[in-house]
Amino acid sequence: MKRILILGGGPAGLFFALMAQRAMPDAQVHVREQNPEGVTYGWGVAFSQSAIDTLRPAAPDVLAKLEGNSSHETMDIALNGQTVTVTVDPAHLNARWSLLGVLEAAAVEAGVKVQHDVAEELSESEMAQWDLVVGADGVNSRTRERFADVFEPSVVLTENWLAWYGTSKFFNPSIILQDTDHGVVMSHASTFASDLSNFTVEVGQDAFDAFGFADKTEAESRAVCQELFTDYLDGAELLSNHSPWFQAKFVSCANWTHRNLVLIGDALHTVHPSIGSGTRFAMRDAVYLMEAMQQADWNVAEGLRAFETRRKPIASGFQAAALRSISWYEGLPSRKIEDPVKFALEYFMRTGRIRYSDFRSANKAVTDMYETQL
Numbered sequence: 561m562k563r564i565l566i567l568g569g570g571p572a573g574l575f576f577a578l579m580a581q582r583a584m585p586d587a588q589v590h591v592r593e594q595n596p597e598g599v600t601y602g603w604g605v606a607f608s609q610s611a612i613d614t615l616r617p618a619a620p621d622v623l624a625k626l627e628g629n630s631s632h633e634t635m636d637i638a639l640n641g642q643t644v645t646v647t648v649d650p651a652h653l654n655a656r657w658s659l660l661g662v663l664e665a666a667a668v669e670a671g672v673k674v675q676h677d678v679a680e681e682l683s684e685s686e687m688a689q690w691d692l693v694v695g696a697d698g699v700n701s702r703t704r705e706r707f708a709d710v711f712e713p714s715v716v717l718t719e720n721w722l723a724w725y726g727t728s729k730f731f732n733p734s735i736i737l738q739d740t741d742h743g744v745v746m747s748h749a750s751t752f753a754s755d756l757s758n759f760t761v762e763v764g765q766d767a768f769d770a771f772g773f774a775d776k777t778e779a780e781s782r783a784v785c786q787e788l789f790t791d792y793l794d795g796a797e798l799l800s801n802h803s804p805w806f807q808a809k810f811v812s813c814a815n816w817t818h819r820n821l822v823l824i825g826d827a828l829h830t831v832h833p834s835i836g837s838g839t840r841f842a843m844r845d846a847v848y849l850m851e852a853m854q855q856a857d858w859n860v861a862e863g864l865r866a867f868e869t870r871r872k873p874i875a876s877g878f879q880a881a882a883l884r885s886i887s888w889y890e891g892l893p894s895r896k897i898e899d900p901v902k903f904a905l906e907y908f909m910r911t912g913r914i915r916y917s918d919f920r921s922a923n924k925a926v927t928d929m930y931e932t933q934l
C-alpha cells in the first residue's frame with residue numbers, strides 16, 4: 561500500500577491528493593494544512609475556459625463545479641473615466657474558499673485524510689516513512705527553504721506593490737487606471753459571487769512611498785485606496801481578507817526533487833497575479849506529477865525524474881510570459897497613458913501569447929478604432 565504525504569492544502573496539494581487517492585483507493589493519502597478548515601487568504605480566482613478544459617479530464621465532476629460560476633466574456637479597460645469593452649475568452653470565477661471547499665470535499669470523499677492546523681517542519685527521518693512527499697505549501701514554502709541547498713531556489717521580489725481587496729460592487733472583469741499626483745495607480749476588479757468582487761490595487765514604489773503606505777495600517781491603506789477609486793466604487797467599501805500590501809515573489813527552482821520529495825505549485829515556481837493563471841499552473845503541476853507517477857507505475861525515482869523532464873520546459877515558457885507581463889506592469893506607474901484603445905491592445909499583447917490578428921478577429925470594432933488612428 562502506497563503512503564503519500566502532501567504538505568499544504570491549497571489547489572495544487574488538494575488536486576494531487578484527490579487524483580492519487582482516486583487512482584489508488586487503498587493508498588494512504590494525507591494532506592497537512594496549516595490553516596483551520598475554511599480559512600484562506602484572498603478573494604476570487606479566475607479560470608479561463610482553456611484552463612477549465614485542460615484540467616477537466618483529470619476530474620470532470622470537480623471541474624463541472626468550478627465552471628459556470630460567475631462567468632464573464634467581456635472585459636472593461638478603464639482609463640481616467642473612459643472605458644473600452646473587449647471580448648475575451650470566457651473566465652470562470654470562484655471564491656478561493658469555495659474552490660478549496662470543492663477540492664477538499666472531493667478529496668475527503670475519495671478517502672484522503674486532511675488535517676488542518678498542522679504546520680510542522682518536515683524532517684529527513686519523517687520523509688523516509690512515506691513513499692512520496694509532495695511540498696505544495698505555497699509561495700513562502702518552508703519545505704523549499706528547508707532543502708534550499710538541494711532545490712537551489714531563486715526568489716525575486718517584483719517591484720510593484722499589491723493589495724488584494726474585495727468589494728460588494730459588481731464589476732465586469734476590469735482594469736482600471738487612475739492618474740494621481742504620484743503616478744498611475746491600477747486596479748483589477750471582477751465579480752466572482754452574487755455579492756462579491758475582487759478589487760486588487762497595484763502601485764509602483766514611488767506612489768507607495770508618496771502615499772506613505774509603509775507606515776499605514778491595513779485599514780488606513782484600504783481607506784486611501786477606496787478614495788483613489790471612489791469614482792468606480794460608487795460608495796461601496798473595500799473589504800479585507802488578510803489583505804496587506806505585498807510585492808509578488810517570482811520563484812523558480814533549479815532542481816525540483818530531493819529523494820522522495822517533490823515540490824509543486826507556487827512552492828516550486830510562480831507566475832504572477834497579473835496573468836491570473838497561478839492556480840491553473842499549480843493544478844497542472846499536480847496533473848503532470850500524477851501522469852508521470854502512473855506511467856512509472858509509482859516507481860518514485862523514475863516518476864519524479866519524468867515529471868521534472870516533461871514539465872520543466874512547459875513551465876519555463878509560461879514563466880517567461882509571466883516575466884514579460886511583470887515587466888510591462890512595472891513600467892506602467894511612470895508612464896503617461898492617454899488612449900484607452902491603444903492601451904487595451906497593448907495590454908492584451910503584453911505577454912506575447914496573443915497575436916494582433918487573433919485579438920482583431922474577436923474585437924473588430926476596437927481594432928477599427930485603433931487602425932483609423934494609424
Ligand SMILES: Cc1cc2nc3c(=O)[nH]c(=O)nc-3n(C[C@H](O)[C@H](O)[C@H](O)COP(=O)(O)OP(=O)(O)OC[C@H]3O[C@@H](n4cnc5c(N)ncnc54)[C@H](O)[C@@H]3O)c2cc1C
Pocket residue numbers: 567568569570571572573592593594595602604605606607678679680696697698699701702722723724760824825826827833836837838839840841842
Ligand atoms: C492578488 C492575487 C490574485 C490572484 N488571482 C488569480 C487568478 O485570478 N487566477 C489564478 O489562477 N490564480 C490567481 N492567483 C494565484 C494563485 O492564488 C496561486 O498561484 C495558487 O493559489 C497557487 O496554488 P498552490 O496550491 O501552489 O499554493 P497556495 O494556494 O498558496 O496553497 C498553499 C497552502 O499551503 C499551506 N501551507 C503553507 N505553509 C504550510 C506549512 N508549513 N504546513 C502546512 N500547510 C502550509 C497554506 O496555508 C496554503 O493553504 C492570484 C494570486 C494573487 C496573490
